[in-house]
Amino acid sequence: MSTSIKRGNVAGWLMAGPAFFLICLFLILPFFMAIWFSFTDQRLISPNEPEFVGTRNYERLFGMSLLTLDAQTDESGAVKMKDGEPVYPRLRSYTRDKDTYPEYFRKRQWFTIDRSDNRRTFVLASDIVFLKAVKNTLMFVAIVAPVQSGLALLLALLINQKVRGINIFRTIYFMPVVISMVVVSMLWRFIYDGQNGLLNNILGFLSFGYLEPVNWLGNTATALPSIMAMSIWQGVGFFMIIWLSGLQTIPPTLYEASRIEGASGWQTFRYVTWPGLRNTAILVMIVITMQAFTLYPQIAVMTSGGPLDSTQSIVFQMVERGYEKQDISGGSTISVFLFLFVLTISLLQGFLTRKKS
Amino acid sequence: MKQVKKLGGALAFFLATSGTAFATTDLSMWYHGAGNETEKAIIDTIVSDFNSSQSDWAVKIESFPQESYNDSVTAAALAGNLPDILDVDGPVMPNWAWSGYLQPLPIDESEFADFLPGTKGIYDGKLYSIGLWDAAIALYARQSTMDELGLRVPTLEKPWSTDEFNAALKAAKDSGKFDYALDLGMAWKGEWYPYAFSPFIQSFGGDIVDRSTYKTAEGVLNGDAAVAFGEWWQSLFTNEYVQATQDGADRDSGFIEGKYAFAWNGNWAATATLDGGVDDVLFLPAPDLGNGPKIGAASWQFGVSASSKNPDGAAAFIKHATQDKYLAAFSDGIGLIPSTPAAAAMTEKYKEGGVLSGFFALSNEQGMVRPVSPGYVVAAKSFEKALADIANGADVSEALDAAVDEIDTDIENNKGYGH
Secondary structure (H helix, E strand, O other), X not given: OHHHHHHHHHHHHHHHHHHHHHHHHHHHHHHHHHHHHOOEOOOOOOOOOOOEOOOHHHHHHHOEEEEEEEOOEOOOOOEOEEOOEEOOOOOHHHHOOOOOOHHHOOOEEXXXXXXXXXXXXXXXXXXXXXXXXXXXXXXXXXXXXXXXXXXXXHHHHHHOOOOOOHHHHXXXXXXXXXXXXXXXXXXXHHHOOOOOOHHHHHHHHHOOXXXXXXXXXXXXXXXXXXXXXXXXXXXXXXXXXXXXXXXXOOOHHHHHHHHHHOOOHHHHXXXXXXXXXXXXXXXXXXXXXXXXXXXXXXXXXXXXOOOOOOOOOHHHHHHHHHHHOOOHHHHHXXXXXXXXXXXXXXXXXXXXXXXXX | OHHHHHHXXXXXXXXXXXXXXXXXXXXXXXXXXXXXXHHHHHHHHHHHHHHHHOOOEEEEEEEOOHHHHHHHHHHHHHHOOOOOEEEEEXXXXXXXXXXXXXXOOOOOHHHHOOOOHHHEEXXXXXXXXXXXXXXXXXXXXXXXXXXXXXXXXXXXXXXXEHHHHHHHHHHHHHOOOOOEEEEOOOOOOOOHHHHHHHHHHHHHOOOOOOOOOOOOXXXXXXXXXXXXXXXXXXXXXXXXXXXXXXOHHHHHHOOOOOOEEEEEEEHHHHHHHHHOOOOOEEEEOOOEOOOOOOEEEOOEEEEEEOOOOOHHHHHHHHHHHOOHXXXXXXXXXXXXXXXXXXXXXXXXXXXXXXXXXXXXXXXXXHEEEOOOXXXXXXXXXXXXXXXXXXXXOOOHHHHHHHHHHHHHHHHHHOHHHHO
């Protein structure tokens, strides 16, 4: 008995071996290498030997300081005003002086807090671009995850009917998923074009020329929402299919029973469908969140993080630094941060959606 | 019988070719121009001419698309698989030389005495690469537009001053005939920014890094001259002379269609503009923004990889490829500026009095290479971001300071890049 298990194990290991080896080589090993690189000054290409630099990369990413300044006054002691705002000394004199103010050196203003009596606290950070990337990615996740999963559920409910030709609708909704995100982004760049893009033409036509063309991707206010809308459209079909498979596991007898009980459409959804989709919902939320955090191809193709960093994302910065700027250690540091961040959120989601006994 | 004859012929051919292969040494070569049929035909001719002209070496060429060429070289270098002969973009050359991909050319520099300055890749006092051509940028305009707006036609001896340039842009805008006065090519990202726009900051008296030490950008990229440049750069967009986000198609055909009064574009677009029906096109020299007129120089060049076991063969090929007739062939084929005056004289468009002969003079007189430093690759990225941000309305001084900090941090991370 024991020999047959052993033999079985050997054969099993042999069969799993190639895959296991490749997973180790391309997933597990790089994972640990990234953690190691984030504590060194490893470059993509360099004749210099990499050195251990401790937590320097992390300090450069998250370094922050507070600087409280008084408004400038003129000779009489009155506060100088410009456009109804008190004038503060230029931050440049603090952030570019390594000897006098080493703690502010090479930091930039992130945001300010106004204190009373013409005092203002400046929050300075070493890596504004990264912080903006984190903020944008969080915004992206916060909006895309609920909207995309909600829309996907709605579509799944719509196509979960025995209507003639329903497969055509299923195919149409699913179509964007099979097209590569890069291709979709290229096409939507034309749709969003600031002068004669499809979207502007349609809006102009529908409003009889009343709506001025909007430079969707060239405007700080519309760039990220435009990318969100496109991403939701592209991925919604995939999650629709997952919801659909969940819907089809709910026994029809439950619906029959609820119909006999005289439940309304909403009541059926609330007390039969939704509880039956519980596990599907957990899966969809976790997968959507993880996918949304890795926002990259849309940014790379459509905006490169611009205008004015309004579409920077964590993964885009990771590639930009690690590869384009040949700073593997900097890119690795961001990837370690992203890993820990997504892990925390997934654990949190798992905790919140655990089965309460 | 026929079949047997054919077979015998094939066998004889096989024996003959493999016979010669024993006596020659193979040289591998990588080239960035995959996808361009004309370019491929020319480079293939050069290679087959070389292979049949002697029996010591046989060059085997492999072409890559330009977008992924640098990545392929980096990957090959990490894996230790570099070819013998490489082609390399001028400003990237110092980075590859410093990283140990390239060895100095085993050819005496005097061989290339009459080559345009921008075609010689010199780093650390040594010649690493040599170009068969250069590229140059000019301010495209129409004679009819100049007459209509009453503008003086600038010359190499007397280029436009900042005021004249600004006045020309204002006149073009005020005429109301154009979508925008100037097409700077904002649709082209990446290397276009430092290549096309860093000459402006240099003409103001600033630069991307301090070329006296190559150890910092402080005071150069954010000094008074640079800030003056930044303010001017931003004014192009706030005055609506230039659009900050441009459609790629407008870049390609906007000037031809008359959407722009002026276009800041390279010699490679000249043929299309002439063919597009702009008969009275003028290729004006860069304006003098205070510190002399400047345009970018250096294009793709040939070099020998550091790991090559046959640098003699590689050198023999490069010497062969840099003959005037091939420089002229490239120029005629894809519109590039030939590296030598002799080759220029052999071409249709760049010979004395040819339609594009002005570009040869531009390249020779205004051309300035981008910073010759391994750190350029990162500095170029920071410069591009600063210019895009300023165009989109960022605070000039802050954007330039941020670029300086990024460049300086990178130089420190790399222990000075060996300067």
